[in-house]
Amino acid sequence: MTQVQKFVENPKFAQVKLEEYLSGEDFNTPTLKESAQKPLSQREPIKHLLIGSPKAVTSTIHFLQVIGYASVGDWSQLLPTANPGEVMSILSRQILVS
Incomplete structure (x- = not known):
């Protein structure tokens, strides 16, 4: 199963990945020595940028709101x-x- 299929089939997976992306978190906690070097x-x-038919663009914007990425008004x-x-x-x- 590709990562795109995981996003579509499991909104919770999408939400977690989105939170990681937006926060810049790397759930592999570095040691003190490693963090000093980063x-x-x-x-x-x-x-x-979304480009497509009005229906496709609007649908995608609403989906991105459902998974918590961005509000329609953004x-x-x-x-x-x-x-x-x-x-x-x-x-x-x-x-x-980083």
Whole structure:
């Protein structure tokens, strides 16, 4: 089973992985010596871009809210693209990176 299938079939799995991603946690606790060598984690901006039919984009935005990643109101309004029947929506986030 791929990780994508796990996300779709098990929302709890998706929630845990999402929390790890957003928090920058690495559940392998480093020793004091290792942590002294690691650079401090920093927040960096990241942008998510959804492109597709209005129905597909809206459905994905709602799914991401259900799994706790982002509220519907965090996304930009649906913006038309150069392709007929296609829209896009953008979400900007700050994530921890090390």
